[in-house]
Amino acid sequence: MAGQSLAMSRLVVVGAGVSGVSAAAAAVAAGATVTLLDQGRQPGGRLGLRRLPDGRPVDTGAAYLTARSDHFRAHVDDWRRVGVIAEWTDTIDVVDGDGWHRGVPGPMRWAAPAGLRGLVEHDVATLVERSGVVAEQTRVVAVLPDATGVNVVAAPWPTAPAPDSAPATSPIPAGEPPQVTYRADGVILAMPGPQARRLGPAPGPDYEPVISVWAGYAHREWRAFAAAFINDHPILGFLADDGSRRGDGAAVLVAHTTADFAAAHLDDPDGAHGPVLAAVAEVTGWGGEPSVSGVMRWGMARPIATETAPFGWCGDRVAVCGDSWHVAAGERSRVESAWLSGRAAGSALAGLDTR
Ligand SMILES: Cc1cc2nc3c(=O)[nH]c(=O)nc-3n(C[C@H](O)[C@H](O)[C@H](O)COP(=O)(O)OP(=O)(O)OC[C@H]3O[C@@H](n4cnc5c(N)ncnc54)[C@H](O)[C@@H]3O)c2cc1C
Structure with missing residues (x-):
């Protein structure tokens, strides 16, 4: 049965990154009711965000997004109409052993004035307000399919005050809260394969690490650039001028390391x-x-490898989607592949196969 349209009417989507929110939207559009669960304080996943002391956002995860497919371009147009996304640059410089080279114009790289995370926050708010999607912050610890559905077991983060500071009359018992089980016809794990495998068997490649370092300066004295790919460097892989990206000219740089350097510093x-x-x-x-x-x-x-399939199956009722899926041969995973993969998984499980 795996891979067929199953017309599941109650879905749980685990993961509210780009792929999960796209899956939820597609499932709702196909008539399903959706519960969207994420362990993060905010949705967005790898659309990482930090704030300067004055509240100004800095993108510390994905640096930008590109939109090549008609479906994703249409969604970017929707974001543009409501003002949450803006064109950044079509030119990324290159730094190599011979120095700094002006880049060749390529696809438009889109950025978001409030940070890329704001795109997902906007979509989640729309789904909650207009489509009745229930969005909750909780950590899923097990996904247990049976003959008629799936139990999704979640362990909400402790909300109780620490025992030392708990007032005697606190209505919230201190310590681990009880687990909660959600019942669904089908489940979409919208996350990297290794994270999905913590919940049960799941396909998908392993992932490599990156460390981001962001820095704000009193003034800017570096060359004018939007961003640069750093080739053959032992530490740096990418550098972005966040003042250029956000259009406010602030003296803020964000560096992404190589995978090897990150792997050597993951514990510190x-x-x-x-x-x-x-x-x-x-x-x-x-x-x-x-x-x-x-x-x-x-x-x-x-991901260290990608799949051309739109998403993967973990049995009959559970699918896994995310940026390692829906990647054409020779292409790289990106925000767009995550979005397309989620859309395909949400549509398929809800019964409308748009692959
Ligand atoms: C440093 C960096 C730079 C990048 N640069 C770019 C770029 O410039 N352009 C580009 O296109 N892409 C870039 N990417 C990749 C891009 O960020 C991802 O492709 C995209 O955000 C993936 O979305 P996703 O929904 O598949 O996964 P994620 O964003 O990882 O979402 C998975 C979600 O699942 C949740 N989750 C996982 N396990 C559980 C659980 N047990 N219970 C509850 N919730 C759970 C997580 O909290 C997370 O929110 C970059 C990524 C990084 C880290």
Whole structure:
């Protein structure tokens, strides 16, 4: 039965990154009722966001998105109409052993004035307000299919105050809260394969890590650029000018490390801070001291392989989707592949096969 249209009317989507929210939207459009669960304080997954002390957002996960397919372009147009996305640049520079080279114009890279995470937050709010989607913050710990449906077992994060500070009259018992079970006809695991495998057998490639280091400076003295791919560097893989990306000219840079460098610092990401900032100074030729900076660790940043299939099946009632799926041969995983994969999984499980 796996892979056929099953017309499931009650779906649970686990993961509210790009793929999960797209899956939820497609399932609702096909007539399903959807519960969307994510362990994060905000939806968005790898659309990472940090804020400067004055509240200004900095993208610390995905740097931008591109839109090549008609379906995703139409969705980007919707985002543009409501003002949550904006064109950034079509030109990314290249830095290699011979120095800094002006990039060749390519596809438009889109950015979001409030951060890319705002795109997913916008879509979740729309689904909740207009389509009755229930969105909850909870960590799923098991997905248990049976003959007639699936039990999704979740362990909400403890909300009780620590025992020391709990007032005697607190209505919330301290300690681990009880588990909650959601019953569904079908489940979509919208997350990297290795995360899905914590919940049960699931297909999908392993992922490699990246560490992001962001830094705000009192002023900018580096060359004018939007972003640069850093080739053959032991530490840096990518550098973005966040002031260019956000259009406010703020003196903020965001560096992404190579996978090898990140793997060596996963247990001590703060130890990456100094070496990355030194590498940024080397590459930009400017050694200003940041007034504010931080580190973000992505243990599963990018899949090490991709699938052309739109999504995968874990038995008859459970599908897995995300950025490693729906990738044409020779292409790379990206925000767009996550969105397309989620859309295909949501449509298929809800009974409307749009693959
Ligand atoms: C540093 C970095 C730079 C990148 N740069 C780019 C770029 O420039 N352009 C581009 O197109 N792409 C880029 N990407 C990739 C892009 O971010 C991803 O392709 C996309 O965000 C993946 O979305 P997703 O929904 O598949 O997965 P995710 O965003 O990982 O979402 C999975 C969600 O599942 C939740 N979850 C997992 N397990 C559980 C559980 N047990 N219970 C509840 N919730 C759970 C997580 O909290 C998460 O929110 C980058 C990624 C990183 C990390």
